[in-house]
Amino acid sequence: MRLYKLTFILLILLAVVTASCSTQTAPADPPLEGDVTDLAVDFVTKLSEEDFAGTVAYYDANMRQALPESNLREVWEQLLGQAGPFVGILDTRVESDDEYDAVLVTSEFESLVLDIRVVFNRDKRVAGLFFQPAQEHYESEYRLPPYTDTAAFTEYEVTVGSGEWALPGTLTVPLESGSHPAVVLVHGSGPNDRDETIGPNKPFKDLATGLSSRGIAVLRYEKRTKEHGQAMASQMETLTPKEEVIDDALAAVALLRSRDDIDPESIYVLGHSLGGTLAPLIGAEDREIAGLIILAGAARPLEDIILEQYHYLAGLEEKVTEETEAALQDMQLRVERVKDPDLSLDTPADKLPLGMPASYWLYLRDYNPAETAKTLSVPVLILQGERDYQVTMEDFTIWQDELSSRTDVAFKSYPGLNHLFMKGEGPGNPNEYMQPGNVAQEVVDDIVSWLQVR
Structure with missing residues (x-):
């Protein structure tokens, strides 16, 4: 049961650390001296030794308010109770922008390997703290799905959008000459990379390579909260799904329209999870999008x-x-x-x-995904895994009830598939996300078949 509760804990930690970004600025503490990597290692070491007073001494004033010593102790004890005893530090790496240095301290516990992300402000004070699966540790376990034919397409590195929020992306294009139908992949919740990586799994890479093996171009890109996470911390008080998801999806569509190897009249948006929930809004913003593909999109309030x-x-x-x-x-x-x-x-x-700030929830307050989809005049494909515990068959039923009268809307659910559209058995649980898998071939086949008749 460890990972079930660990997922629970990580959700709580996200709330705590995000709050630290949105708290009113407190008086500055004196700067700390030394290299941020050394400071981060010392910070994690004190945490592992349960020297919570010593750990909190690294905080800036806002972090002291958001995650005081007593709360930090509780969080750490919960984490150890589920991940097992702390074993040691395996590695460190630094990610920096104009305002922050984030040191990822890859740490081994008895049951898991986690990246403890320690975020430093310019005074080398700890301004954020995250616990997340150590992606580099799990990277070697990923395998391309058997339905991918790497000889059938080529990949280009592209940039989605421009200016301070520009995002690196990957465009896979079939090798056949001419202009191709194309799909933009829109992420689910959280700071996802272009592959929507979770543990050893990369569902967006599966979809991109699988579809491009069958004649369909696919654009995937780093999510803004992944690529510009530290810069966005200063925007947290006014953040909405528009900045988090919608604007960048529209920029991705615009990029595809500018290319000669893409058919501008055959550009589709495929949204997964939160991306699926917001897909009708994306379609409403750009009425020239050819259609929507919704994978595990919630039809109920978030x-x-x-x-x-x-x-x-x-x-x-x-x-x-x-x-x-x-x-x-x-x-x-x-x-x-x-x-x-x-x-x-x-x-x-x-x-x-x-x-998440009130601005985020107020933006969504009057949004009804299915009702918005009704206002669109484009075809829609809605797919759902029947073992999905995050977005459930209740949501799928709502989509069906609201849109089944439309002849250009298709529905399909898959027994045995989870939220990632990967196979499993028994009740869905977060533990399976740490087991290597691929998006089921039947999902790729169904998307290809649906696109081919458009």
Whole structure:
């Protein structure tokens, strides 16, 4: 049961650290001296030794408010309880931008390898703290799916958008001459890379190479919150899905239209998870998009989906602890605040689900994905894994109920497939995301067949 609860913990940590980005600026602390890598190693070492007072001494003032010593102790104890004892530091690497240096301290626990991401401001004070699966550790486990024919397409490195939010991407184009139909892949929640990597799995790479092996060009790109995560921290108080997802998807479509090897009248948007939920909004913003493909897109309010996931994960535990029960009650209160008519931009982010700001929830308040899809005059393909516990068959049924009268909307669900559209058995659980797999071939086949008759 360890990874079930670890996923639960990581969701809580996301809320804590995001809150630190949106807290009102406090008086500055004196700068720390030394190399940030050495400071990060010292920070993690003190954490592993449970010297919480020494760990907090590295914080800036905002972090002290967001994750005080008592909370840090609780988080660490929960983490050890699920990941197992801390074994040691395996590696470090630094990612920097104009405002922050993020040191990823790859750390081995008994059951998992995690990147402890320690974010330093320019005074070399800790301004953020994240725990995430160590992607480089799992990278060697990925294998291209058997339906990929690497001799059938070529890849180009491209840039989506321009200016401060420009994003690196990969465009796979079939080798056959002429202009090709194309698909833009739009990510789910979180700071995803272009492959939508999770553990050893890369569902967007599977889709891109699989579709391009069958004559369809595919553009995938780094998500803004991945590529510009530290810069976006300063924008957290006003963040909405428009900046997080929609603007960059529209820029990706525009890039494809500018290319001679792409048919400008056959550009489709494929959204997964949150990307699928927002796909109708993307289509509404650009009425020349040829159609939408929605993979595991929620049809219900996002806050309801989050609360449902919390209860599902809690139900996987052998015994619901007081700690878990308290977390469920806390999330219930956060969801109620989102639904409160008095929600305003002044509502603190650390009182809302996942620490996302009020601007984010207000943007989504009146958005109904299925109703928006009804207003579009383009074909839509909606696919759903029946073992998906994150976006469930309840959402799929809503899509069907709202859009089944449309002859240009197709639906299909897949027994045995999870949220990543990968095969598994039994009730869906987060543990399987750490097992190597590929998007099921039947999903790629169905997308190709649907596109070929457009």
